[in-house]
Amino acid sequence: MSRIRYFARETWTNIRRNLTLTFAAILTVAVGVMLVGMGLMAGYASGNALDRWEGGVQFEVFLNPQIDPSQIDALGIELQTHPEIDRIEFFSAEEAYALVSQQMADQPELLAQVSPEALPASYRVVPRSVEAELIESLAAQFRQRPGVMSVQTGREEVDAIRTWFTSFQGIVLLLSIVLSGASVMLIFNSIRVAMFARRREIEVMKLVGATNSFIRFPFMLEGMLHGLAGGIIGAIAAGALRGHVEGLFSRSDILAFFRSFVVTSNQFTTVVFVTVIAGVLVGMIGSAFAASRFLDV
Amino acid sequence: MIRFDNVTKLYKGETRAVNGVTLNIEKGEFVFLVGPSGSGKSTMLRLMTCEEKVTAGDIHVAGKDLSKLNSWRVPYLRRNIGSVFQDFKLLPNKTVYQNVAFALEVIGRPENVIRTQVPAILELVGLEDKHRRFPDELSGGEQQRVSIARAFVNRPLILLADEPTGNLDPDTSQELTSLLDRINRTGTTVVMATHDRTIVDRMRRRVIALRHGELVRDEQRGAYGSETDSPEALGVHPVDGASP
Ligand SMILES: Nc1ncnc2c1ncn2[C@@H]1O[C@H](COP(=O)(O)OP(=O)(O)OP(=O)(O)O)[C@@H](O)[C@H]1O
Numbered sequence A: 001m002s003r004i005r006y007f008a009r010e011t012w013t014n015i016r017r018n019l020t021l022t023f024a025a026i027l028t029v030a031v032g033v034m035l036v037g038m039g040l041m042a043g044y045a046s047g048n049a050l051d052r053w054e055g056g057v058q059f060e061v062f063l064n065p066q067i068d069p070s071q072i073d074a075l076g077i078e079l080q081t082h083p084e085i086d087r088i089e090f091f092s093a094e095e096a097y098a099l100v101s102q103q104m105a106d107q108p109e110l111l112a113q114v115s116p117e118a119l120p121a122s123y124r125v126v127p128r129s130v131e132a133e134l135i136e137s138l139a140a141q142f143r144q145r146p147g148v149m150s151v152q153t154g155r156e157e158v159d160a161i162r163t164w165f166t167s168f169q170g171i172v173l174l175l176s177i178v179l180s181g182a183s184v185m186l187i188f189n190s191i192r193v194a195m196f197a198r199r200r201e202i203e204v205m206k207l208v209g210a211t212n213s214f215i216r217f218p219f220m221l222e223g224m225l226h227g228l229a230g231g232i233i234g235a236i237a238a239g240a241l242r243g244h245v246e247g248l249f250s251r252s253d254i255l256a257f258f259r260s261f262v263v264t265s266n267q268f269t270t271v272v273f274v275t276v277i278a279g280v281l282v283g284m285i286g287s288a289f290a291a292s293r294f295l296d297v
Numbered sequence B: 001m002i003r004f005d006n007v008t009k010l011y012k013g014e015t016r017a018v019n020g021v022t023l024n025i026e027k028g029e030f031v032f033l034v035g036p037s038g039s040g041k042s043t044m045l046r047l048m049t050c051e052e053k054v055t056a057g058d059i060h061v062a063g064k065d066l067s068k069l070n071s072w073r074v075p076y077l078r079r080n081i082g083s084v085f086q087d088f089k090l091l092p093n094k095t096v097y098q099n100v101a102f103a104l105e106v107i108g109r110p111e112n113v114i115r116t117q118v119p120a121i122l123e124l125v126g127l128e129d130k131h132r133r134f135p136d137e138l139s140g141g142e143q144q145r146v147s148i149a150r151a152f153v154n155r156p157l158i159l160l161a162d163e164p165t166g167n168l169d170p171d172t173s174q175e176l177t178s179l180l181d182r183i184n185r186t187g188t189t190v191v192m193a194t195h196d197r198t199i200v201d202r203m204r205r206r207v208i209a210l211r212h213g214e215l216v217r218d219e220q221r222g223a224y225g226s227e228t229d230s231p232e233a234l235g236v237h238p239v240d241g242a243s244p
């Protein structure tokens, strides 16, 4: 009991004594672990979005322009009655042209080169299942049908987006490593200052036979608290970032993809856990380093 | 209680602070360590608390061979040794009570022990009515008494005092020495390094004299002596013979 009170009191005095350094250390930890959380969330969100996109949404069966209408209907019936397929939608060549001309409204000279006859009609297919493999096999099945020009799944786009997110995560990871290093050094320094401020106490403690671990403990605790505070602030910041980004993307009409750019609450719990632990670790490393460097018998 | 076997201490491989000292101090003895400045008195005391390691020879303190003592056990050795210094080493932001309690707190003594031991020791040193004062509200003598209380509150086997009266006037020095004497009578071994001729001569206790790190005199009921004043007198002893 007296021990606990002693440690609490000593640690609190230390923290109060050098508030500015404490703040600098805590904020650096916070930014560092927020980046860790951000990288993690970007990974989760892109993973979630890609899962949905890749598997779920739809694929498109483009028809040969020379196909005759009975063949179109036969194919339509086959698609519609297929057990794996939920529903389909037909886009005629004219509709495709309308869409293209809408997209190229500000580039009339380009549009002029596109003739409606050259554009293929298509079926947009929504499968029942969201499994990527199943959709690939479905697509492959229809690729063989007469009158089918090509079948496009979202695979290439998905791959491109995945690559982009991977490099984004790499950059964030690198930054968070750099910042974590800076946090360790700042905590090291603030613990060193705390120990210097308390050198008389330390001298007396050694004199009367306090063990090294007893002398170190309040300083380690202080470093850990810096880390914990930084970790919590970082986690809160990560949470705010999550809310902001999800709000932004949920209103996004441009890219349906981003609407599924969400982090589930389970995943967010993991993010919070990881960021807080990362903060505590940084604090422990910095203070352990300082304590062992400046507290020899 | 304290045994030196041919102990030599070299600082940075050159300064011979202690040179081939052999001595034995029994439990319950009161010993003055005298000698001119730089003769190695403080070094001797620091060797006993493991603040410094010997260069050669063996030291036994409280039954422990210090050269074989693991570094993690050093704190436990120090719990058996109280230390008092010329500059008191009190914590200025703690009261008298807190300064003394601190010594028990940091070795993990339970609160009820602290609550009974601290007032008892403050009474022993005569500061029970000043326990709420801060060190800078006390005289030098009172501050040194606080530091003695802190050194003795854990009832160590040995009390080491390095020029405890160095900053104090003769009367106060005398009071403090009698306090150390009383502590000695409880069975605690006391070793006091000092320059204070009056005290040493009046107490008539064992005197160990050092010069250039060497033991030059060890007398059971000794006086301050002359070799500590003038180096030339060493080996001649005209004053010793002339004194009544
Ligand atoms: N930490 C140290 N590093 C190097 N040399 C030291 C150290 N401490 C003491 N010395 C040297 O060792 C010798 C003995 O010093 P010590 O402090 O033991 O003497 P002392 O008898 O206590 O002197 P004083 O009466 O002035 O306190 C001196 O020559 C001193 O310069």
Ligand SMILES: [Mg+2]
Binding pocket: B041, B042, B043, B162
């Ligand atoms: Mg000295």
